[in-house]
Amino acid sequence: MTNGASGRIVAITGAASGIGAAAAKRLLEAGWTVFGLDLSADRLKAVAAGFGGARDRFHTVVCDVASATRVVAAFAEIGFVTPSLDALICCAGVLRAGPIEDMTVEDYDLVMNVNARGTFLCAQQALPLLRTGASPDSPSRVILLSSVAALRPKISSSVYSMSKAAVSQLCGIMAAEWAPQGVLVNALAPGTVDTPMVRAMNDPSKAKGYRTSGTSPLGRIAQADDVVDVMTFLLSDAARYVTGTTIPVDGGTRAAFIPPGSNT
Secondary structure, eight states: OOOOTTOOEEEEETTTSHHHHHHHHHHHHTTOEEEEEESOHHHHHHHHGGGGGGGGGEEEEEOOTTOHHHHHHHHHHHHHHOSOOSEEEEOOOOOOOSOGGGOOHHHHHHHIIIIIIHHHHHHHHHHHHHHTTOBTTBOEEEEEEOOHHHHSOOTTOHHHHHHHHHHHHHHHHHHHHHGGGTEEEEEEEEOSBOSHHHHHTTSHHHHTTOOOOOSOTTSSOBOHHHHHHHHHHHTSGGGTTOOSOEEEESTTTTTSOOOTTOOO
16 A cells, blocks of 8 residues: 555544545545545545545545444454554444434434444454554544534434533543553534535424524534544644543534524
């Protein structure tokens, strides 16, 4: 395998759309080699087509992160190509909304299995590759995608909020357990981001009473690149002493409640 100019290697789950695709694009442009994991081979192929000359450094890995068998196979596949990873970014996620009394067991299982179980499985299987060559002075990085819903839950998002709260708790525990092995672990908690998953909630048949956090105090919702900007900080040497945190990337959404009609 030919590495990019930086020689750094990352695995990104949910790499075929939204924040995961934006992260893959940014890191490819910076010279990283990217292993893009996603459930859909077609979506991976489509997103790869947009990477231009960097496409040869984008390796697609079809993976259902909720399946322990498939996650084990996916990271074995990655390990066959490279003996180590410099970073893991877990972006794969799903959202199902609605009042608690109407939430089906199937939707509950889907959200918890993808968002919480999938994050756990991928981090667990990536660890042997992440600690190879890593040290406290030259750490590898794990970035998990939590949500402002983990910090400020709202109605009609019960299971999603639960799953993201689990991700934030997992972040702290992994950070403490893996620090001696030279692995830094942090989570990002975006507010409303313009992604296909969020856009789908504009369909009333899917929203089921759920409303996004909406426009932030900064006057807009986030773009995927706003989240990737903070990822790049966490991947940089400037963040070598940052681990175990959940960082809101929400334009001040959770900082204070702004009543409807307020001029503030």
